[in-house]
Amino acid sequence: FPSILADKNIGASSGEAQMLLFVSVGNIVLSLFMHAFSGIALAYSYFSLEKVLKIIRICLRFLMVILLVQRTGKALTLAQIDIVLTVLMLLAFLLFFKKENIFKGSFDKKLLMAMLGFTLAIMFQSIINQINTTAGKLIIGWRVTDFAQVTVYGIVIQVYMIYCNMSTVIQNIYYPSVGRAVFEKKSTSEITGLVSEASRIQAGILFIILIGF
Numbered sequence: 001f002p003s004i005l006a007d008k009n010i011g012a013s014s015g016e017a018q019m020l021l022f023v024s025v026g027n028i029v030l031s032l033f034m035h036a037f038s039g040i041a042l043a044y045s046y047f048s049l050e051k052v053l054k055i056i057r058i059c060l061r062f063l064m065v066i067l068l069v070q071r072t073g074k075a076l077t078l079a080q081i082d083i084v085l086t087v088l089m090l091l092a093f094l095l096f097f098k099k100e101n102i103f104k105g106s107f108d109k110k111l112l113m114a115m116l117g118f119t120l121a122i123m124f125q126s127i128i129n130q131i132n133t134t135a136g137k138l139i140i141g142w143r144v145t146d147f148a149q150v151t152v153y154g155i156v157i158q159v160y161m162i163y164c165n166m167s168t169v170i171q172n173i174y175y176p177s178v179g180r181a182v183f184e185k186k187s188t189s190e191i192t193g194l195v196s197e198a199s200r201i202q203a204g205i206l207f208i209i210l211i212g213f
Helices: 014-043 047-072 075-100 109-143 147-183 188-212
Strands: none
Touching: 014 047, 014 075, 014 147, 047 075, 109 147, 147 188
């Protein structure tokens, strides 16, 4: 890592950059569990819990960024805020699941094996998405000495990621309905209708944003 940062003006020391990397990777690992808990909440139709916790996280992050980052002026502070909020989210999910006795029942090994293939496909897709969104920043940061150019590229990628995330907002709400329809062995036409309804809303939102942009 120090060799990559050699002769680069990043506005921080090598030690601070290494700590930033460590905290960021830790936050990514914890976020995997948070996404799993969020999926469990949606599967049990606890839409309000999942959305309220996300809104609270956004509000807390906004306030903490204003109060702390303005004082320190360091990217490390921002990473530390994110990992603290992720831990608090995990604790909130665990307390709610314990209260509602979500983790009751026996372990279903056959169901786990059936899900494994689909899970691996999602994992490979996530790896490819990460490469597509972060490889450019790594290459530019390695080859370009002007820190401002790296920042501009990072902002552009962030706008792209926000646009992509907008396409998944609606489908997260429809997942439980579609899953319930499959579980209840609804007809193909009914399931297609559910999926088509969500797709139309998604397309409408994305087209409005794209035209406005």
